[in-house]
Amino acid sequence: MKSRFVLLKRLLEEAGFDPERVHLQWASAAEGDVFAEGITSMVERITKLGPNPVRKGD
């Protein structure tokens, strides 16, 4: 899975997207805190990046 993700990020980057907009997180059903932390950190990161210039439906 990690290998695919690394390649996907490269594709996004080459195609002109900010790879920071994509986040991969492992969290089991027993790891609520890890899940919450992952989501929070992603939200913080993409809020800083601002709206995606290629929003769907526009």
Added chain:
Amino acid sequence: MVKRIALAQLTSCWGCDQSLLDLHLKLLDVLPSLDIVYWPAVVDFKVADLESMSNHSIHFGFVEGSCRTKEDVHLLKLMRQKSKILVAWGSCSVYGGVQGLGNQWELKDLLERKFLKADTITEGRIPDENLPGFTEHITPNPDIVDFDAILPGCPPTSENTAEALTALITSKSYDLPDKTVCDQCPKERKEKKIKKFYRTHQGHIDQNKCLLDQGYLCLGFATIGLCGAQCPTVNAPCKGCFGPPPSIKDHGAKIISALGAVADMPPEELERAFPDPLGSFYFTDYASSYLSKIRGKQRSKKTK
């Protein structure tokens, strides 16, 4: 009944025409059933001749190449207007072709690179007089007009085109097979565990074994089986020039998904193995990928 046929060339290498002509004497089987009304590669009809024909007066229209110029777009729409059955002929027409890789950059950057910054150029200028002008990016032809059949390939083999033509002449349907190049490849396959990827000039290829098993990026597993596996059969890894089989929506996504499963190496090493991932995974079909289409949407918004 003799059917009227037109074959139009947009931005392309015209290799599809070469491939058709390579039928040689077998052409004689189909030619008596056809009346060529437009085919600039072979006969001297002009666009004006095509324009003067009445709508839907051509039985079969074959369009090769993609729309890099505004003239291409005009000719494509004209072919749709005049043809009863329109066929996207070759990977340029179906997916946008190799020139679709240009969609990674803005038109301005492409023009500057070619006309001003190329090593061989002195006193460069971007030509703009008496020219039709370029399109902002390559849009695959099927996203511009409707097609009745598609025949990918770079080029489609002589037999592919003959088969499609024969089906049309005899009023049979022509559907693409949902098989891959691997299904047609004679090499021996084992369970894949790739420790290292090689460029084609590195190492020694074992002629009897699967090229991907040996660490060469052979894309047969994600590519439609129409060509008869002619490259892997002679030990040249498949570059995926025919695009994916109908059941695969995004060629590159399928490829990275599969590579992730068979590569037995740290992710970072896998990443380093492909310095040009878009060029390697979308050789002729980047313009039809999700990534390129999203970028295209962004671009048209900007220019509005």
